[in-house]
Amino acid sequence: MAPKVGLFIPCYIDQLYPQVGIATLKVLEHFGVDVEYPETQTCCGQPMANTGCTNEVEPLAKRFLEIFKGYDAVVCPSGSCVSMVKHHYDEYFSGNAEFDALKAKTYEFCDYLTNVLEIKTLSGRFPHKVGLHQSCHGLRELRLASSSEVMGPPFGNVRVLLESIEGVELSQLQRPDECCGFGGTFAVAEEAVSCMMGEDRVHDHEQAGTEVLTALDMSCLMHLDGIIRRQKKPIRVMHISEILVECL
Incomplete structure (x- = not known):
């Protein structure tokens, strides 16, 4: 059975570079992944956290958990947004087993390809x-x-x-x-x-x-x-x- 993955798309990709989100989807589907894009997802809160507005991040973190907790994995074409979830959400979820499970299965796109799907080589040609x-x-x-x-x-x-x-x-x-x-x-x-x-x-x-x-x-x-x-x-x-x- 194909793994069911929640596609987590950063705000700037959604608004400015949608082709990157589409490319991510196509690659995952090529390798047999069942991908869903939850349309209710929002910003992960990284811009607010970077400026010290941590209270404003908490509702976004809790929303992220509710939206993505049911998937086999969460995949995102952005290391910084994944890092936000895995390294900076902990203060909002002390002792929360659901969040600990979600954090462990949230991956940067290429990390998921190489370490979960174990894709080590690619066919095709890119002469550059x-x-x-x-x-x-x-x-x-x-x-x-x-x-x-x-x-x-x-x-x-x-x-x-x-x-x-x-x-x-x-x-x-x-x-x-x-x-x-x-x-x-x-x-x-x-x-x-x-x-x-x-x-x-x-x-x-x-x-x-x-x-x-x-x-x-x-x-x-x-x-x-x-x-x-x-x-x-x-x-x-x-x-x-x-x-x-x-x-x-």
């Missing part, structure tokens, strides 16, 4: 030099890849997945796990710093010959794409789900 941006939440909170400040053998299932696609050449960056500078409300409160950090990341990809810039978080890509478009750089930006669905 691809630059992988490792977003901070996915890297340092969800531990989806190794970070440079931690000793130990390197790992990263998304990198392995991309390398399995015919025609993909991965860019060799000088600083492979540096922040893009977006940080949600940080980009508003510290605009100049945010833009300088983003420009540094774009320059690193440019010197590496990146043709297609991808990541697990459309929020980071939104920030970088704005810089790329304003500076008229010859780099195409695609969420990882868009690359995978094009291959499939």
Whole structure:
């Protein structure tokens, strides 16, 4: 029997990049997953939490539990939103067994593909030099890849997945796990710093010959794409789900 998955779509994807949500759906269905999109879902509350408005997050967290608790898994094409659920909802659910179960079965999209469905290789062809941006939440909170400040053998299932696609050449960056500078409300409160950090990341990809810039978080890509478009750089930006669905 196919696993029944609740598709959790971040606000900015819903409003600005619906094609990313559709690509995520198509990839999951390709691998035999029974996907539902609960239309009553709302924001996870991350913007409010980032600005210290934790009281405003509580009703959203409780609504999230009610909407998604009945699924075999919850999958989201955003490491930051998944991290919000798995690492920042606990204060609202002390000793709540239902939430503990939901937290354990909430996954970032590629984490679900590689570690639950155990997809390690992909058919298809994508003849481009691809630059992988490792977003901070996915890297340092969800531990989806190794970070440079931690000793130990390197790992990263998304990198392995991309390398399995015919025609993909991965860019060799000088600083492979540096922040893009977006940080949600940080980009508003510290605009100049945010833009300088983003420009540094774009320059690193440019010197590496990146043709297609991808990541697990459309929020980071939104920030970088704005810089790329304003500076008229010859780099195409695609969420990882868009690359995978094009291959499939």
